[in-house]
Amino acid sequence: DQDIAARGKGNKEGLSDDQILSLLQSMIKQRRESIKLYEQGGRMELAQREAEEIGVIEEFLPEQMSHDEMAIVITRIIGEVGAESLKDMGKAMGALKEQYAGQMDFAKASAMVKERLG
The missing domain is CATH 1.10.10.410 (Arc Repressor Mutant, subunit A)
Structure with a gap:
């Protein structure tokens, strides 16, 4: 959505690679926070779904440092x-x-x- 919005504002390139990486990392962070809350609430199926989404998002990120x-x-x-x-x-x-x-x-x-x- 942010990329489309940037293009709509006259930025033909859309978001930069750094902006996209930052966005993906924010998405992962949000899901990790959701996992903690779901686990505290005993909603393990929702926590599992969030963990699976993290796995999908991570496929778009460069390899992380050890x-x-x-x-x-x-x-x-x-x-x-x-x-x-x-x-x-x-x-x-x-x-x-x-x-x-x-x-x-x-x-x-x-x-x-x-x-x-x-």
């Missing part, structure tokens, strides 16, 4: 941006999102950055 690959990248980015404490977390996350859009789970990356800077 935990070890993320750790290496995070260490490098923290050094590059000069992050030293939690108040520098925004700089580190901004650099990660700019350089690695669609390649990692940013919720996990955020927890790893917080652990390193905390």
Whole structure:
């Protein structure tokens, strides 16, 4: 829908690849949150349906980095941006999102950055 709306506003190209990746990641995040709520409510069939949808959406994303690959990248980015404490977390996350859009789970990356800077 967003791509169609962008084209309707005169943008013949529609959404950029980064915007599409961000949209897909948001869709996955929403479904993960729904899974938690469904599981808490005992609605396992709905949780399963959401998990299946995540699987379909993930097919459109580039391969995600492993935990070890993320750790290496995070260490490098923290050094590059000069992050030293939690108040520098925004700089580190901004650099990660700019350089690695669609390649990692940013919720996990955020927890790893917080652990390193905390």
